[in-house]
Amino acid sequence: MEQIVITFLCMAILLYFLLGGADFGAGIIELFTSTKNRSKTRKTMYQAIGPVWEANHMWLIIAIVILFVGFPHIYTTMSVYLHIPLAIMLIGIIARGTAFVFRHYDAVKDDMQWLYNRIFRYSSFVTALFLGIIAGSLISGHIDTQATDFYTAYISGWLNWFSIAVGFFTVALCGFLAAIYLIGETDEYHDKRRFIKKAEFMNIAAVVFGAMVFIAAQRDKIPLIDWVFKSNVGLSAIVLASLSLVLLWYLLIKGKTKVLRILAGFQVTMILLAISYAHFPNFIRLKSGDAISLLETAGPEKTIYSLGLALLLGSVLILPFLGYLFYKFQKKEE
Template sequence: MQYVVITYLCLGILLYFLLGGADFGAGIIEMFTSSKNRSKTRKTMYQAIGPVWEANHMWLIIAIVILFVGFPHIYTTMSVYLHIPLLIMLIGIIARGTAFVFRHYDAIKDDMQWLYNRIFRYSSFITPLFLGIIAGSVISGHIDTQATDFLSAYVYSWLNWFSIAVGLFTVALCGFLAAIYLIGETNDAHDKRRFIKKAEFMNVAAVVFGAMVFIAAQRDGIPLIDWVFKNTIGLSAIILASLSLILLWYLLIKGKTKVLRLLAGFQVTMILLAISYAHFPNFIRLKSGNAISLVEAIGPEKTIYSLGLALLLGSILILPFLGYLFYKFQKKEE
């Protein structure tokens, strides 16, 4: 059963990255849209993510619940040493979710919209930035459980070049996923062209920030290059991701939307796989050189058994219902 639980944890994180990421990205796209096109983008975006956005964010809840029930030591280590970025991310989640709903459900459309829009855009940027920073910090080996002073225990654990580069990389990936998703959500030729432009822009940004992640890793002494290139799975994942990039640009120019989505999702999955496979099942790398592993930090047997069962039963209820939701509200091609 422990592998069921670990699989669900990885799946939850991946799906949150893809679906929640595309959702954050929609706000990032809005941020990088010139003000004359903004209201149109907003409308497309609302139709596209309105019905599904809350479900997309449930993956975070699933992942966090699995962590605190099944891997309490990992959950509490993160909570203690990454308290500050987690807090900022949470503020972002609160601000973004409420601003999105408020701007739609305010019965009178007046100057308040300006405020909701601002909050929505900034929090759509800050939240994935800090999610990325947290993800980067977990594997960066900067978490120091023996630290005695405030800065090295609670600040340098996440405030370092590598974590920030991963954060920016995450933002670019979210924007990229969203742009690809939005291309398929509009029938307007002008809009389609705009989203294709955005996807291209975000793709270039992702490549640039991706390179920065490698440079920062080198600078901070993180063996990222070894993880990715000296490991068969990591290497093949990164090769597949790069090859699919060529196909992706070809399809972008052709404007094939449905395949494009799958391909973008595949690409991001491959990137995550390449980064995490080499040190799996180690989840948190510590400054002392030790690591907290998913297999070793796993909770007591009975807990894992019932958690696994709950997840399996839950999926039988959730997945068909969720699939139907996406199916029912996707844009019909005219």
């Protein structure tokens, strides 16, 4: 049952990165769109993610619940030592979630829209950035559970070059996912071109920040290169991601939208796999050199068993319903 629960956890994290990430990306894209095209972008975006956006964010809840029920030690270590970035990410989640709904459901469209838009764009950026920073911090080995001073305990664990580089890398990936998703959501030639341009821009940004992640890892003495290139899985994942990049650019020029989406999702999955596989099942790397492992800190057997059952039952109910939602609203309005 433990394996099932861990599989669900990994799935939930991955899906949150892909679906929630694309949603953050939509805000990020809007941030980098010229003023004259913004309202169009907004409209396409709303049609595209309106029906599914609430559901996309549920994956975060699922992941966090699995953590605190099944792996409480991991959850509490994160909560204590990454308190500040988690709180900032939460502020971002609150701000963008509400601004997104408010701007659509405000019965009067006036100057308030300006405020909602600003909040939505900037908080999308901040949320993605801090999501990345948190992810980076978990593997950066800067978290010091024996720290005695405030800075070492609550700041340096996440405020380091590697975590920040991962943060910006995440922002670029989110923007990239969103741009790819939006290409398929518009019929208009100019809009399509615009989103393709955005996707290209975000892709270049992702490659640049990806390189920065490696440089920062070198600087912070994180064996990222070993993780990626010394394990077969890591290496094949990164090779597949690179190959798909070539294919992706080709398809981007051709404008094949459906395959593009799958490929972009695949690429991001491969990147996550490459980074995380080498130290799996370790979830948090600590400064002391120890690591907190999923397998070693799992809760009592009965808890894991009932959690697994709840997840299996949940997925039987959720997945078909969710699949139908995506299917039903994928076709555009006439």
